[in-house]
Amino acid sequence: MVSPLSGSSGVNGHRVADESLLNDEKSMLGNDPGGMLRATASAGAQVREAAALASEVDLSMLADEGRPRAVVVAGIGTAGLTGSILATVAGPRCPVPIIGHRSAGVPGWVGAADVVIAVSASGRSPEALAAAEAAARRGARLVAIGNPGSDLEALAERARAPFIGVPRRAPARATLWGLTIPVLFAGRALGIAKLAEADIAETATRLDADAERCRPGADSFVNPAKELALGLAGSVPIVWGSSPLATVAARRFADTLAANARYPVMAGALGEAGRGRVGLLDGVFGGLAEGSRDIFADPDEDTDESVTRLRLVVFRDGGLNPEDDADEPVAVEERRADAIQTIADRRGVRCDVLTAEGGSTLERLASLVAVPDYASLYLALAHGLDPMAVPAISEMKELSNPIADDLR
Numbered sequence: 485m486v487s488p489l490s491g492s493s494g495v496n497g498h499r500v501a502d503e504s505l506l507n508d509e510k511s512m513l514g515n516d517p518g519g520m521l522r523a524t525a526s527a528g529a530q531v532r533e534a535a536a537l538a539s540e541v542d543l544s545m546l547a548d549e550g551r552p553r554a555v556v557v558a559g560i561g562t563a564g565l566t567g568s569i570l571a572t573v574a575g576p577r578c579p580v581p582i583i584g585h586r587s588a589g590v591p592g593w594v595g596a597a598d599v600v601i602a603v604s605a606s607g608r609s610p611e612a613l614a615a616a617e618a619a620a621r622r623g624a625r626l627v628a629i630g631n632p633g634s635d636l637e638a639l640a641e642r643a644r645a646p647f648i649g650v651p652r653r654a655p656a657r658a659t660l661w662g663l664t665i666p667v668l669f670a671g672r673a674l675g676i677a678k679l680a681e682a683d684i685a686e687t688a689t690r691l692d693a694d695a696e697r698c699r700p701g702a703d704s705f706v707n708p709a710k711e712l713a714l715g716l717a718g719s720v721p722i723v724w725g726s727s728p729l730a731t732v733a734a735r736r737f738a739d740t741l742a743a744n745a746r747y748p749v750m751a752g753a754l755g756e757a758g759r760g761r762v763g764l765l766d767g768v769f770g771g772l773a774e775g776s777r778d779i780f781a782d783p784d785e786d787t788d789e790s791v792t793r794l795r796l797v798v799f800r801d802g803g804l805n806p807e808d809d810a811d812e813p814v815a816v817e818e819r820r821a822d823a824i825q826t827i828a829d830r831r832g833v834r835c836d837v838l839t840a841e842g843g844s845t846l847e848r849l850a851s852l853v854a855v856p857d858y859a860s861l862y863l864a865l866a867h868g869l870d871p872m873a874v875p876a877i878s879e880m881k882e883l884s885n886p887i888a889d890d891l892r
């Protein structure tokens with residue numbers, strides 16, 4: 485029997501995206517048996533619910549021993565991304581290093597002076613469990629976040645550490661906001677991240693508004709997520725972020741495009757790409773592919789599917805406050821973002837631009853995550869793929885699990 489958390493038609497799909505599959509809401513919902521569209525639409529509700537649940541947990545013991553030497557956020561996949569979000573919200577002047585740890589256990593130097601935040605949507609990833617265990621063993625302050633009633637909760641209980649339960653109603657990647665808010669609460673309790681109630685409320689409102697704009701019933705000409713998905717169809721997407729905040733969103737888009745739509749994506753910081761990977765725009769999938777195209781043809785009408793092309797997506801931040809004393813002035817980031825658009829344009833490489841909006845770091849991040857999250861689902865659906873199914877990931881777990889191996 486197919487479990488409600490695993491799809492069933494992951495390997496059936498069409499090589500060429502079919503826009504008509506995005507036109508009929510009812511059949512689209514039928515092609516999403518796991519309810520990923522619905523789960524993604526709950527982002528705003530996740531923020532509110534997680535904030536309510538986190539505020540019921542006494543996190544004061546985290547701050548009892550004063551400012552930690554370092555904060556380690558341990559978890560894999562979406563849970564791991566919450567560490568990057570905490571670092572972004574804490575900002576470039578955060579006095580405490582925030583280290584994301586995406587493998588089992590914790591770094592060798594972690595000890596009593598440090599804090600470990602172990603995150604796992606299921607509450608049973610070996611990485612987060614091993615991190616929580618190691619933190620308790622080494623006397624580090626621990627807070628665990630994840631599925632209520634899970635092994636992670638039991639472990640936190642044994643370690644007398646606070647646990648913030650995040651109800652599990654969807655796969656981890658559709659629970660980003662439910663996992664993120666408790667991590668930010670932990671950061672706030674430690675005095676390293678500012679998180680005003682108004683920021684939380686406005687972020688939830690923005691996520692609701694984006695869910696409305698991107699709803700399945702909205703046609704592609706008014707639905708920014710369908711438009712983004714159809715533009716990416718058949719391409720190799722490259723997603724670059726203009727700032728650290730925008731780069732977190734870019735990496736998130738790479739994760740969801742890979743997991744939901746099964747597209748290979750390159751993502752990263754535009755600053756770093758500008759010193760290296762930007763050269764891709766001159767290569768076989770970039771300028772060379774575009775050079776073979778009829779220059780008078782409408783780029784959006786181009787139907788030559790035998791040519792694989794890059795499609796650039798630039799996430800622009802612009803910063804909350806240009807006077808911020810971040811390491812890099814906002815003006816430099818802005819010039820770089822303008823430059824990449826010009827360079828793409830000169831080579832005929834098509835480019836989508838998303839610009840952050842909102843009055844807080846959290847809301848700005850949400851504004852760069854919401855539409856792309858939906859786009860990854862629409863791209864899957866346009867290819868006839870069940871966005872929830874992850875057969876290769878399941879096989880990977882099965883084949884690499886030593887217990888399963890012994891039983892064979």
Ligand SMILES: O=P(O)(O)OC[C@H]1O[C@](O)(CO)[C@@H](O)[C@@H]1O
Nearest residue numbers: 560561562563604605606609656
């Ligand atoms: O948050 P969890 O349940 O620990 O899962 C970690 C990661 O493992 C996966 O379930 C894949 O195995 C991802 O979807 C997820 O982000």
